[in-house]
Amino acid sequence: MISFVRxxxxxxxxxxxxxxxxxxxxxxxxxxxxxxxxxxxxDQEQAVGQLNNILKALPNAEIEVICHGKALPxxxxxxxxxxxxxxxxxxxxxxxxxxxxxxxxAKASKEDLISGVITVPSALAEIILKQEQGWAYxxxxx
Amino acid sequence: MISFVRxxxxxxxxxxxxxxxxxxxxxxxxxxxxxxxxxxxxDQEQAVGQLNNILKALPNAEIEVICHGKALPxxxxxxxxxxxxxxxxxxxxxxxxxxxxxxxxAKASKEDLISGVITVPSALAEIILKQEQGWAYxxxxx
Amino acid sequence: MISFVRxxxxxxxxxxxxxxxxxxxxxxxxxxxxxxxxxxxxDQEQAVGQLNNILKALPNAEIEVICHGKALPxxxxxxxxxxxxxxxxxxxxxxxxxxxxxxxxAKASKEDLISGVITVPSALAEIILKQEQGWAYxxxxx
Numbered sequence: 001m002i003s004f005v006r007x008x009x010x011x012x013x014x015x016x017x018x019x020x021x022x023x024x025x026x027x028x029x030x031x032x033x034x035x036x037x038x039x040x041x042x043d044q045e046q047a048v049g050q051l052n053n054i055l056k057a058l059p060n061a062e063i064e065v066i067c068h069g070k071a072l073p074x075x076x077x078x079x080x081x082x083x084x085x086x087x088x089x090x091x092x093x094x095x096x097x098x099x100x101x102x103x104x105x106a107k108a109s110k111e112d113l114i115s116g117v118i119t120v121p122s123a124l125a126e127i128i129l130k131q132e133q134g135w136a137y138x139x140x141x142x
Numbered sequence: 143m144i145s146f147v148r149x150x151x152x153x154x155x156x157x158x159x160x161x162x163x164x165x166x167x168x169x170x171x172x173x174x175x176x177x178x179x180x181x182x183x184x185d186q187e188q189a190v191g192q193l194n195n196i197l198k199a200l201p202n203a204e205i206e207v208i209c210h211g212k213a214l215p216x217x218x219x220x221x222x223x224x225x226x227x228x229x230x231x232x233x234x235x236x237x238x239x240x241x242x243x244x245x246x247x248a249k250a251s252k253e254d255l256i257s258g259v260i261t262v263p264s265a266l267a268e269i270i271l272k273q274e275q276g277w278a279y280x281x282x283x284x
Numbered sequence: 285m286i287s288f289v290r291x292x293x294x295x296x297x298x299x300x301x302x303x304x305x306x307x308x309x310x311x312x313x314x315x316x317x318x319x320x321x322x323x324x325x326x327d328q329e330q331a332v333g334q335l336n337n338i339l340k341a342l343p344n345a346e347i348e349v350i351c352h353g354k355a356l357p358x359x360x361x362x363x364x365x366x367x368x369x370x371x372x373x374x375x376x377x378x379x380x381x382x383x384x385x386x387x388x389x390a391k392a393s394k395e396d397l398i399s400g401v402i403t404v405p406s407a408l409a410e411i412i413l414k415q416e417q418g419w420a421y422x423x424x425x426x
Binding site for chain 2: 035037038069070101121122124125127128129131132137139141
């Protein structure tokens, strides 16, 4: 009987750190999927400014920026109004992804994207999958 | 002493799969609460298009669409401009829910909703509860 | 051998309640970070109305409202158009936080804020950190 009680106490004692450790890991790795849906010049400037603000506050943040709908031009070599800002963020490890559904509708090809930008089959599916993997979600814009 | 060490190793060994398994389950079940707050014709078309895109990319996704504020007309039998799209998504298992707070303000009753649409007491409370249960969150619109 | 099997069954039996309990705690504590980015009078009224709706549905909800960009005026003593609503929500435990990045750009100081409003270094970083800690996320506005 004593060994049984000791056994229960041991399991209680040993189980708690596993759960705590899992939480600490979540808090140390900052991962965020950042959805951009607007494409006016002011929206593009705002998105780049906000991404820089995140990296200033959380220098080790992993950021994936998903551009779809009206936000596709942000990532187009010939149309982006913030190309320098995008290239700078790319060199600092920010991932930019264009939605392939949007690209088909806009008749844009991968060659039209700023070099280093990736594509995802579906912007919304990607946002769902990232949240399932524990990434925070922020929708950009006003 | 040997049995004590063996015991600790066993607990370590046995605990990890439980945590891992919990994560794998989260990733396999795709559940998303989709908030719609806009109601112009173009907004309604966009919402239906985006929901179809999610189902194309993630055919087994469980989707709950929460319409409140200006988005209530989307779900009203007499006013929806995308009724066929809603009915089609309903038959494919998508849940559409109207906010009862919004319905009271708009003097709409449950009979005014497209058949099969449910209601929730509070759109925002529903979005919070779903996220607590592990559902991803997407805010529709630009 | 029998004691080994009994041991495994015990660990299985004892581990499940820990995981279950962790989930139940998540569901009972309703915590939401509420992002406000718009600042017109109608937007301010809507934000206060939505916060009251959340508290009506979930009276024990912990709410942190993050105002940044165009939403800063909501929290400025001299400019807020819903000051009474903010003060009432503050007395009911809602936390209102202004973004210090936004305040610098607007040349606003902490003395300009409605009494009781706090600040955070970066609105977006705060939203990420809260989600990492298990808070639900809602973006206000249409």
